[in-house]
Amino acid sequence: MRSIPQAILERSQSLSEGGVLAPKEFLHLGSRAAVDQAFCRLAKAGQLMRIARGIYVAPVREKDQIRAPSAESLAKSIAAQGKQCISPDGAQAAKSMGLTRAASAKEVYLTTGRSKRLVVGSRTIYFQHAPYWLFSLGATPAGDALRAMAWVGEDQAENSAQKLRRHLAKVEWESLGSVRASLPSWMATALGRAAALNELR
16 A cells, blocks of 8 residues: 555655645645655655645756746636636736836736635745626726736826737737726726727728
């Protein structure tokens, strides 16, 4: 019969990069104390990384080097496990779309789940609870534009909407406009005005 640490390691090795493990998955093998102790020992030995309370991942081994999983792989894994929507916040999209020149120093993901902070090696990744409307257009250019506009904020709404109108392809701009009814009033108004200005030209 496999030991608890062996079972945990075998499971971790079967997962793709960023696959998360939780002690509660292994309670059929022993008491909670025994399972917690096994995870603790594996983490101390460097065979697992504890990234938050009750959440572990396997480090990635490449040739002779060991690194932490990427933030993107962790986000995908947590989204799949928790059946929640997760997406990068609008900071990167805002910069790439010309809405800001500032670069965010934090790695932040929006989620329909609970907010949490993961410590992955020397990095800290933040998962911030967000309303469903921020995910309404999914992982599309229009969805990125929506999150970028939300990140920039209400004070820059008019300017942001006009820049997005110039930046986005026609089909993506129309997709963005199609969800105006579900957006905050300041955002819907700014998008409506940008659309009207374009029609007048």
